Amino acid sequence: MSLAGSPSETIDPPPPPARGWPRERIVGTALLGLWTLLGLGIILFLIRSWDPDLFAKYAPFYLSGLGVTLALVAISSLIGAVLSIPIAYARMSKNPLLYGPAYAYVYFFRGTPLLAQTFLIYYGFGSFRPQLEAIGLWGFFREAWYCAILAFSLNTAAYQAEILRGAIESVPKGQWEGATSLGLSKLQTLYKVILPQALIVALRPYGNEIILMIKGSAIVAIITVYDLMGETRRAYSRTFDFQTYIWAALIYLSVVETLRHAIEWIERRITRHLKR
Amino acid sequence: MDVWTLISFGPDGWGDDIAYGVLVTASLALATLPLGLFVGFMVALAKRSPDKTLRLAGDIYTTIFRGLPELLTLFLVFYGAQIGIQQIVRVFDPGASIEVNSFVAGMVALGAVFSSYASEVFLSAFRAIPKGQYEGGYSIGLSKGQTMRLVVLPQLIKIALPGLSNLWLILLKDTALVSVIGLADILRQSSIAARVTKEAFLFFGLACLIYLVLAIISSVGIGAIERAVGKADIQR
Amino acid sequence: MRIAMRIALAASTIALAIGSAQAQQLKLKIGTEGAYPPFNNLTSDGKLEGFDIDIARALCEEMKAECxxxxxxxxxxxPALQAGKFDAIIASMSITDERKKQVDFTNKYYNTPPAIAVPKNSDINGITKEDLAGKSVGVQGSTTHSNYSETTYTDSDVKLYPTAEEYKLDIINGRLDAVNDDIIVLQEWLATPEGECCKIAGAITPVETIHGPGAGIAIRKGEAELAEKFNTAIDAIRANGKYKEINDKYFDFDAYGS
Structure with a gap:
C-alpha cells in the first residue's frame, strides 16, 4: 500500500476484472478441454460400435423400460403424496401417540437405504407366503412390480411428509392468526391460505424428490422388474457390449435434465407475483 | 437353527460376517467423505469463479453426477473407467495392468455423487456470506487466501453444516449400492446370509436396523459438532 | 525431458519383462461367482467350494501356478475379466459365440444338459413352449439358460435373477411356476431340504447355437499362450485320473460329456 498517495487511495480499489489468460481461465479451459475430450471419446465410441441391427432390436426395449421407470415413479409418487398427508399431520401433532409413530416411520424410511427396504419387502415378505396367503395378500406380494411400488411409495411418503411439514411450518404463524381473525375455519385456512403459500416453498423439494426417485428406481432391476436399468442389463447380458450402459446413462441424464428445467420453469411462473 | 444362533459370532452364525460388512460400509463412507468434501469445495469455487470457462466446467460436473442414477455411476466407474485406464496404460506398456479395486471404485463413484451435491451446498453457503466480509478481510491487509481461510471458511462451514450432515446421511445409505459391484458391505453380507440360510426377512431386517443405528450414531455426532460450532459462535 | 521419460518408460517395460521372465511361478487370479452350487458356492463360513473350484485347483497344480x-x-x-480384476473365469461359463466376441475360451471342461424344474404339485407336465405358456419362468440373467428361456418360452413371463440362489427363493415361495438351469444344479438343489418343494419336469435338448459346446474357461482376448496352458492342463487331468476323482466326488456320471 502506498503511503504517499492521498487518503482516498489508502484503500485498494477492488481488483479489475482479469484480462488475458489468468490462472482461473487456464484451469477452466483445461477442464473444459477434458470434458470435451471425454464427450468426443464417448461419441467416437458410440459411432465406432454403432450397429443398426442392435439399435433396431433394443431401442423398443429401452423405450418400454423408460415407460416402466416413469410409470413406477409416477404411481409411487402419487401414492406417496396421498400417504404423506396423514403422516405430516401426525408429525406436526402435539399428541405423542400420533407424533411418536409418525416420527419412527419417517426416521426408518429416511434412515435406511432404499435398496435394503426393497429387498426386505421383496425377499423378506416373500418368505412369509403361508401367512400372506391366509390373509389374501399373497397375490399382491407375488409380483415384483407391486413390491417395487409398495417399497417406493412407503419410502417417498416419508420424504414427502417431511417436505410438506417443512413447507407448512415455513408459513408464518401470523397467517393462521390473520385467517382465524377473519372467521375462517381451520380447514379453510389450510386450503385457502396456508397451502398455496406452502406449495410454492415445497415445489423445488418435491421436484428434487421426483428426480431422486427416477435415479433411485434403477435398483428395481435387481428384483426382476424391467425398468430402463433392467432392460439395459438384459441388453448387456445378450451383447456384452458396454455401449448399452452408455445409452442408459444418456437417457437418464436427458430425462432428469428435462424434469429439472421443467420444475425451474414452473417455479418461475408461479412466483412471478413475488418478483420485486 | 434359532435366530440367536444365526446372528451369533460362532461358526454357524453370520454375526462376524455382518460385523465385517459394517466395518466395510463405515470405512467406505469415512473414506469417501474427505474426498467428496474436497472435490465439492473445489467445484463450488469453480462455479462461483468470475471466469466463464471454469463455471461451465463446474456446471457440467454437477449436471452429470446429479443426473445419473448412483447405481449406473458406480457401474460406469467400476467397469468403464477401468477399461478406459487399462487401454491408456496398454499404449505405454502392453503387459501392464492397473487394478481399480471395488473399494476405490465405490469411493470414486460415491465421492463424485457426494461432491456434486456438496458443491451446491457450499455454493449457497458462499452466497449467504456478505461481500463485506471479503472486503473487510482485504482492508485489514489479508491476502485472498488468508481471507478465505481465516474469515470466510469458518462462517462457511457453519452455514453449510446442516446441508452437509444431510449429505453424509445420504452417503451412508448410498454405500449400500456397492454391494452390487461385489464389495462385502452390510447389505451384501446380509444378502449372502439370507440366501444361504433362507431367512430373508431376518437378515434384511437386521441390515435395515444396522443402517438405522449408524444413522442414529451419526445424528449424535453431528449434533455434537453443531453444538461445538455454535459454542464457538457464542464465545466470540 | 520427453526423451528422458520415454527412456525411463522403456527401461521400466524391459524391467517388467525381465521380471516376468524370471518369475518361475505363474501367478493367476481366478474369477468365480460363488452362488452356483454344486459348481461354485460359498460355505456357511464363507469359503469357496464346488466342482469348478476343485477343477481350478487341479488345473493350477498341473500348470504349477499359484492361484x-x-x-x-x-x-x-x-467386464471384470476385461478390466484385469482376474486372469481367468472358471465359473461354469458356457462357451457361446456372443461371449467369444468379448473373451477367448479354452476347450470345454464339462458339458451337462439344461433342465426345467417345477413345484411338486405343479400342473406343468412338459417343457415345451405350450406347456409353459402363461407361466412365470425364473432363470439367472446373462446365462445361456436365460437366452434359451427368452427365445423359447416367448408366451411365458421370463424373469431374470442376479444369482441362482434368488430364483430358488422365489420358486419356494411360489412367485415362480418353473425355473430353468443346468440339470446338475437343479438336481443338487432338489436333493437338499430346501429343494423338497420341487421336481424336474424334463431335460432340455441342448441347442448348439444357444448352449454351445459346454463350459469353458474364459480368458482375455489374445492371450493364446494362457489358453494353451489351460488346454494342456485340462487334457492332463483328464488323462491322469485327477478329473475323474473330482468328478466322482460330485456326480455319478462323467460330467465331461461326449
Whole structure:
C-alpha cells in the first residue's frame, strides 16, 4: 500500500476484472478441454460400435423400460403424496401417540437405504407366503412390480411428509392468526391460505424428490422388474457390449435434465407475483 | 437353527460376517467423505469463479453426477473407467495392468455423487456470506487466501453444516449400492446370509436396523459438532 | 525431458519383462461367482467350494501356478475379466459365440444338459413352449439358460435373477411356476431340504447355437499362450485320473460329456 498517495487511495480499489489468460481461465479451459475430450471419446465410441441391427432390436426395449421407470415413479409418487398427508399431520401433532409413530416411520424410511427396504419387502415378505396367503395378500406380494411400488411409495411418503411439514411450518404463524381473525375455519385456512403459500416453498423439494426417485428406481432391476436399468442389463447380458450402459446413462441424464428445467420453469411462473 | 444362533459370532452364525460388512460400509463412507468434501469445495469455487470457462466446467460436473442414477455411476466407474485406464496404460506398456479395486471404485463413484451435491451446498453457503466480509478481510491487509481461510471458511462451514450432515446421511445409505459391484458391505453380507440360510426377512431386517443405528450414531455426532460450532459462535 | 521419460518408460517395460521372465511361478487370479452350487458356492463360513473350484485347483497344480480366487457377481464377471480384476473365469461359463466376441475360451471342461424344474404339485407336465405358456419362468440373467428361456418360452413371463440362489427363493415361495438351469444344479438343489418343494419336469435338448459346446474357461482376448496352458492342463487331468476323482466326488456320471 502506498503511503504517499492521498487518503482516498489508502484503500485498494477492488481488483479489475482479469484480462488475458489468468490462472482461473487456464484451469477452466483445461477442464473444459477434458470434458470435451471425454464427450468426443464417448461419441467416437458410440459411432465406432454403432450397429443398426442392435439399435433396431433394443431401442423398443429401452423405450418400454423408460415407460416402466416413469410409470413406477409416477404411481409411487402419487401414492406417496396421498400417504404423506396423514403422516405430516401426525408429525406436526402435539399428541405423542400420533407424533411418536409418525416420527419412527419417517426416521426408518429416511434412515435406511432404499435398496435394503426393497429387498426386505421383496425377499423378506416373500418368505412369509403361508401367512400372506391366509390373509389374501399373497397375490399382491407375488409380483415384483407391486413390491417395487409398495417399497417406493412407503419410502417417498416419508420424504414427502417431511417436505410438506417443512413447507407448512415455513408459513408464518401470523397467517393462521390473520385467517382465524377473519372467521375462517381451520380447514379453510389450510386450503385457502396456508397451502398455496406452502406449495410454492415445497415445489423445488418435491421436484428434487421426483428426480431422486427416477435415479433411485434403477435398483428395481435387481428384483426382476424391467425398468430402463433392467432392460439395459438384459441388453448387456445378450451383447456384452458396454455401449448399452452408455445409452442408459444418456437417457437418464436427458430425462432428469428435462424434469429439472421443467420444475425451474414452473417455479418461475408461479412466483412471478413475488418478483420485486 | 434359532435366530440367536444365526446372528451369533460362532461358526454357524453370520454375526462376524455382518460385523465385517459394517466395518466395510463405515470405512467406505469415512473414506469417501474427505474426498467428496474436497472435490465439492473445489467445484463450488469453480462455479462461483468470475471466469466463464471454469463455471461451465463446474456446471457440467454437477449436471452429470446429479443426473445419473448412483447405481449406473458406480457401474460406469467400476467397469468403464477401468477399461478406459487399462487401454491408456496398454499404449505405454502392453503387459501392464492397473487394478481399480471395488473399494476405490465405490469411493470414486460415491465421492463424485457426494461432491456434486456438496458443491451446491457450499455454493449457497458462499452466497449467504456478505461481500463485506471479503472486503473487510482485504482492508485489514489479508491476502485472498488468508481471507478465505481465516474469515470466510469458518462462517462457511457453519452455514453449510446442516446441508452437509444431510449429505453424509445420504452417503451412508448410498454405500449400500456397492454391494452390487461385489464389495462385502452390510447389505451384501446380509444378502449372502439370507440366501444361504433362507431367512430373508431376518437378515434384511437386521441390515435395515444396522443402517438405522449408524444413522442414529451419526445424528449424535453431528449434533455434537453443531453444538461445538455454535459454542464457538457464542464465545466470540 | 520427453526423451528422458520415454527412456525411463522403456527401461521400466524391459524391467517388467525381465521380471516376468524370471518369475518361475505363474501367478493367476481366478474369477468365480460363488452362488452356483454344486459348481461354485460359498460355505456357511464363507469359503469357496464346488466342482469348478476343485477343477481350478487341479488345473493350477498341473500348470504349477499359484492361484488366488476372486468372487464376482455374474453380471459383471466378463467386464471384470476385461478390466484385469482376474486372469481367468472358471465359473461354469458356457462357451457361446456372443461371449467369444468379448473373451477367448479354452476347450470345454464339462458339458451337462439344461433342465426345467417345477413345484411338486405343479400342473406343468412338459417343457415345451405350450406347456409353459402363461407361466412365470425364473432363470439367472446373462446365462445361456436365460437366452434359451427368452427365445423359447416367448408366451411365458421370463424373469431374470442376479444369482441362482434368488430364483430358488422365489420358486419356494411360489412367485415362480418353473425355473430353468443346468440339470446338475437343479438336481443338487432338489436333493437338499430346501429343494423338497420341487421336481424336474424334463431335460432340455441342448441347442448348439444357444448352449454351445459346454463350459469353458474364459480368458482375455489374445492371450493364446494362457489358453494353451489351460488346454494342456485340462487334457492332463483328464488323462491322469485327477478329473475323474473330482468328478466322482460330485456326480455319478462323467460330467465331461461326449
Amino acid at each position: 488366488e480366487f476372486v468372487t464376482q457377481d455374474w453380471d459383471g464377471i466378463i
